[in-house]
Amino acid sequence: MKTYDFIIIGAGSAGCNISYALQKSAKKIAVIDRKGIARGASGAAGAFLSPLPGKENLYNNFVNSALEFSIDFYEKLIPEAVNKKGVLRVPNDNFELNKLKDNALSYGYYDNKKLQDISKNFKEIDGYYYENAAVINPLTVCTKLLENCDLYIKDIKKLTFEDGFYNIDDIRAKNIILAQGGSSSLVKVPYMAITHVFGLKIDVKTTTKIPFNIHKSISVSTNKNDGTVAIGATQIRHFATNEIECYTTCDECGFYVDSEKDQIDSLLTQANELIKLENLEVVKIFKGARATIKSFFPVIGKAIDYKSSVEKHPSIKNGTKIPFDALEYYPNIHVINALGSRGFVFGPYLAKILSENLLNDVEIPKEISTQKLFYKMARK
Ligand SMILES: Cc1cc2nc3c(=O)[nH]c(=O)nc-3n(C[C@H](O)[C@H](O)[C@H](O)COP(=O)(O)OP(=O)(O)OC[C@H]3O[C@@H](n4cnc5c(N)ncnc54)[C@H](O)[C@@H]3O)c2cc1C
The missing domain is CATH 3.50.50.60 (FAD/NAD(P)-binding domain)
Structure with missing residues (x-):
């Protein structure tokens, strides 16, 4: 023993x-x-490490303190698994311009001209750039x-x-x-x-150089050290949560198998609305269930x-x-x-x-x- x-x-x-x-x-x-x-x-995660903008409150203070601590922790622990190039937040219905502007975090505003100067592949978007953001390899x-x-x-x-x-x-x-x-x-x-919020994330290969993570309703990562780009993630609540034992992998869940193709298409469409991804190939699909409380x-x-x-x-x-x-x-x-x-x-x-x-x-x-x-x- x-x-x-x-x-x-x-x-x-x-x-x-x-x-x-x-x-x-x-x-x-x-x-x-x-x-x-x-x-x-954890195996399905993006795994994007992004700040939570907006007026200060208990929750975003907690998230942003955790972010600061965690990025520093990963960089010291295993620098080769961390790509810290920041994130461009593009306004959407949940996060309109005001919410992105009005916050305690420092940021830079990138208009479309500035983005086009960085890469011709950026679409007609503008947004707020936060330096303290990264993507890691979860495994x-x-x-x-x-x-x-x-x-x-x-x-x-x-x-x-x-x-x-x-x-x-x-x-x-x-x-x-x-x-x-x-x-x-x-x-x-x-x-x-606990409620389960299911999601799907894909790793793709592309010849497009992506200077930093981009986040609107979904996120597109910068080019990671392993040559892939992460695009994720969908969010679907499983309404029958109480009756379902959430096993380790969503591959075992019929719910997922049925809806997989639509989710991948949706991720690719949304990603291409942010930046044109050339010579695109989906190399891996990941599925998982986030455990959340109210x-x-x-x-x-x-x-x-x-x-x-x-x-x-x-x-x-x-x-x-x-x-x-x-x-x-x-x-x-x-x-x-x-x-x-x-x-x-x-x-x-x-x-x-x-x-x-x-x-x-x-x-x-x-x-x-x-x-x-x-x-x-x-x-x-
Ligand atoms: C699609 C998707 C995208 C995501 N993107 C991001 C992101 O970009 N950034 C981010 O920070 N987070 C992201 N998340 C969230 C993140 O993945 C989760 O919050 C995190 O992985 C939860 O970790 P955990 O250890 O609590 O749970 P899990 O990773 O689910 O680990 C629980 C483990 O417990 C084991 N287990 C449970 N019961 C038993 C038992 N009885 N006996 C033996 N083993 C058991 C399971 O096998 C499992 O491996 C994403 C999640 C999903 C699904």
């Missing part, structure tokens, strides 16, 4: 980042995934993050806690971190109501046992403040999930916050804590 400090379930952006952060602090880590590294949403990054951890390929069906340890076949640990993305959680966390914030922290907590403190439902410590928790289980459309922006930043909480008891900001969601549901 091999004993670890932590067993992490899920080898996507969330699981790989938290395992890296803990292992750097000399913790012994095992990571378990039913399919392998970055085989869920290379996740693989690097797990370099010094033990990876086990297993499909975990349930967790059993005996004599202070979680035993999984021939390994065990006192602590579990669930980084399961869109899959059914191994413990009941009804307050973390607030769009990601969630980290202790896994609260909802039923036992409410049974123990029924007055919570009427708004009585019960201290966090008095709630009932699944023993030594933490979660890191709901990374939504920004899994690679949030991953390193969340891992930093969660590891500091686990190792040094540093408080988790309220807006991303399991407790916030718990109280919200209990008081409803």
Whole structure:
């Protein structure tokens, strides 16, 4: 029996980042995934790292702090997997000119003449250029993050806690971190109501030189180090989410197989409305399901046992403040999930916050804590 400090379930952006952060602090880590590294949403990601413009609020402050931290983190960890050339944001219905202009981030306005001077392939567009943006290779990054951890390929069906340890076949640990993305959680966390937003991304080859990432409703990346350009991603909500076990790869989902061609055509059409892509060839198609919650914030922290907590403190439902410590928790289980459309922006930043909480008891900001969601549901 091999004993670890932590067993992490899920080898996507969330699981790989938290395992890296803990292992750097000399913790012994095992990571378990039913399919392998970055085989869920993380393998499908763009993976664009872009700022969120607009007037300052709690959410875009969080995104932009995460972005700053994460780009710097990836550049130090694995510079060859990062293309940091900035992003041109082209206004659309969601992000009109005012929203792009009125923000705390610095930017430069590029009119069509300026864009044409950079490349004749730009279409009749203009936009706002943000320097702090990049595109990375998600598989290379996740693989690097797990370099010094033990990876086990297993499909975990349930967790059993005996004599202070979680035993999984021939390994065990006192602590579990669930980084399961869109899959059914191994413990009941009804307050973390995940919805799946499916999407498709393609890698293409083109002879067009693309100077920086371009984002309107979809994104087109600059030419990456492996010679491809990423175009993504579509966003489709699966309305039957409750009945569908979201398995690792959308290749297994009939919903996807049927709608694949239309989505690829739509991505190519939208990309060509931004920049003319010459000698275009689609080389790979990726599909995945983003796990999101209503607030769009990601969630980290202790896994609260909802039923036992409410049974123990029924007055919570009427708004009585019960201290966090008095709630009932699944023993030594933490979660890191709901990374939504920004899994690679949030991953390193969340891992930093969660590891500091686990190792040094540093408080988790309220807006991303399991407790916030718990109280919200209990008081409803
Ligand atoms: C099409 C698309 C484009 C995207 N583009 C971007 C982008 O440009 N930029 C960006 O930052 N983000 C992007 N995202 C979002 C990003 O991919 C996700 O937020 C991120 O990958 C989520 O990481 P995760 O680790 O939480 O989940 P996942 O990557 O899904 O990992 C969860 C893992 O847990 C494993 N697992 C679950 N349950 C079990 C079990 N019981 N036993 C064993 N293993 C288990 C699964 O096999 C899976 O590998 C995109 C997502 C999609 C789908």
